[in-house]
Amino acid sequence: MESKIFQEFLSRRGLKLTKERMSVLRQIFSIHGHFDPEHLYLSIRDSDMKASRASVYRTLNLLVESGLVERITRSDKGNVYEHTYGHRHHDHMICTACGEVIEFFSEHLEDLQKMICEQHQFAGTTHTLEIRGNCKACQKRKK
Amino acid sequence: MESKIFQEFLSRRGLKLTKERMSVLRQIFSIHGHFDPEHLYLSIRDSDMKASRASVYRTLNLLVESGLVERITRSDKGNVYEHTYGHRHHDHMICTACGEVIEFFSEHLEDLQKMICEQHQFAGTTHTLEIRGNCKACQKRKK
DNA sequence: TCTGAATTGCAACTCAATCTCAATATCAGT
DNA sequence: ACTGATATTGAGATTGAGTTGCAATTCAGA
Numbered sequence: 001m002e003s004k005i006f007q008e009f010l011s012r013r014g015l016k017l018t019k020e021r022m023s024v025l026r027q028i029f030s031i032h033g034h035f036d037p038e039h040l041y042l043s044i045r046d047s048d049m050k051a052s053r054a055s056v057y058r059t060l061n062l063l064v065e066s067g068l069v070e071r072i073t074r075s076d077k078g079n080v081y082e083h084t085y086g087h088r089h090h091d092h093m094i095c096t097a098c099g100e101v102i103e104f105f106s107e108h109l110e111d112l113q114k115m116i117c118e119q120h121q122f123a124g125t126t127h128t129l130e131i132r133g134n135c136k137a138c139q140k141r142k143k
Numbered sequence: 144m145e146s147k148i149f150q151e152f153l154s155r156r157g158l159k160l161t162k163e164r165m166s167v168l169r170q171i172f173s174i175h176g177h178f179d180p181e182h183l184y185l186s187i188r189d190s191d192m193k194a195s196r197a198s199v200y201r202t203l204n205l206l207v208e209s210g211l212v213e214r215i216t217r218s219d220k221g222n223v224y225e226h227t228y229g230h231r232h233h234d235h236m237i238c239t240a241c242g243e244v245i246e247f248f249s250e251h252l253e254d255l256q257k258m259i260c261e262q263h264q265f266a267g268t269t270h271t272l273e274i275r276g277n278c279k280a281c282q283k284r285k286k
Numbered sequence: 287t288c289t290g291a292a293t294t295g296c297a298a299c300t301c302a303a304t305c306t307c308a309a310t311a312t313c314a315g316t
Numbered sequence: 317a318c319t320g321a322t323a324t325t326g327a328g329a330t331t332g333a334g335t336t337g338c339a340a341t342t343c344a345g346a
Contacts, residue, residue, distance in 0.1 A: 016312065016323065037302080052326045057303060074217035076334085078302050093265050102263060109255055113274060116249055122236045124276035131256060133267035159292065159343070180333080195295045200334060219303085221333050 002029050002068055002085050009066040023049035024059040025068075034072060034082050070126065091129040097138035145172050145211055145228050152209040166192035167202040168211075177215060177225045177244050216273060218242065234272040240281035 006025055007017045027044050028035065041056045051059070060081065063069035072080045072092075091109075093102040109129070117124040134142070149168055150160050170187050171178065184199045194202070203224065206212040215223045215235055223244065234252070236245040252272070260267040 014323080018311080018324065020325070054304080054326060054328095055324080058324090074219075076217075093260070093263065093267065095265075096268075102265065104259060104263060106255065106259055109252075109259070112249065112252055112255060113272075116247055116252070117236070117274060117276070120236060120245060120247060121279045121282075122238075122245060122274070122276055123278075123282050124236065124274045125239075126276070127272065127274040129256075129270065129272045131260065131265070131267045131270040133260070133265055133269070135266075136264040139264075139266050157292080161293065161342080163294070197295065197335080198293085201293090 002083075005085065006063065006066055006068060009068075010062070015062070019049075020051040020055045021059045021062070023047075023051045024056055025063065028063070028069060028081075028083050029085070031083075034080050036078055036080050038078065073128070073130075091131070093131045093133070093135075095135035095138055096132050097134050097142075100135050100137075102135065145226070148228070149206070149209055149211060152211075153205070158205070162192075163194040163198045164202045164205070166190075166194045167199055168206065171206070171212060171224075171226050172228070174226075177223050179221055179223050181221065215244065234274075236274045236276065236278075238278035238281055239275050240277050240284075243278050243280075245278065 003017070003022065003025060006021070010017050010021075023044050024040070027040060027047070027049065031040075031043075037057055037060055040060070041051070041053050044051050044056065060069065063083075064071055064081075068083060068085050069081050070084045072082055074080075088105060089110075090103045090105040093104060094100070095102075113124065113127060146160070146165065146168060149164070153160050153164075166187050167183070170183060170190070170192065174183075174186075180196075180200055180203055183203070184194075184196050187194050187199065203212065206226075207214055207224070211226060211228050212224050213227045215225055216237060217223075218237075220242075231248065232253075233246045233248040236247060237243070238245075256267065256270060
């Protein structure tokens, strides 16, 4: 299913769905959760598929443009991505004590952001909301 | 005022408020709005003050730790900072075409986030909301 | 003024990400 | 299947932000 969407995206730009691009796509969609380019590359290298580091990066950028993959954050050690097909958009709460990541979604929040963009005549395409603090467990533990 | 806070922060760690650190601090607080390390360095170099690139980076990290400066975003061209002393909390819209950063604030948005935290029994302390897209000018330019 | 810790600047370095380019693959049209 | 035009690949070079090692320097307190 993802490959069909990617296929379409590529041909709309006169690009081809090659073996290497297929490798990257399949590997990404076989991963559950977040990943970074280097690990993605290594996991492809260690499988029966193949693609150079350059191709992994190039394909990753195409996938982001196609909307199938999203860049979640830019850490000081590089970018982190996740695939979004079949996933609803969501935001994150991050516990600064234990590192737990809680996903959440609020339609109301999304609407509000849309309104704010309109007010500023800004054409928003994506957003990242990251709330940092302490999760339930860590609040208790601190007492 | 900022220098007093920084001074205190430094001595609490057994560090000194040197000329170079003073240069960086003063230059940052003379800038209105956002800045990146390279421009900060250049503006210091072109003024009567002085500090090497290394010192600028080192001081910048100290200032972030002290809470006087915040890192707003990590773009593909490096980090962007702003000084926070005397500033109310706000969020950012970032134009992916020209890099412009627009500040905004919404009480409603803040309330909503508080509610969401309560729902998840999460004790939120800070948050970062970054909306990426195209500013008014770049929307026009693209047509 | 002496002493030791902190600081500086330069250049070397790191590391993610991008680019170069020659070789290779792919597709459309014949 | 052949041909030409275009897209793609991988290996390694390159970029560029940010960090670090180190010898020389500054600074604060005794």
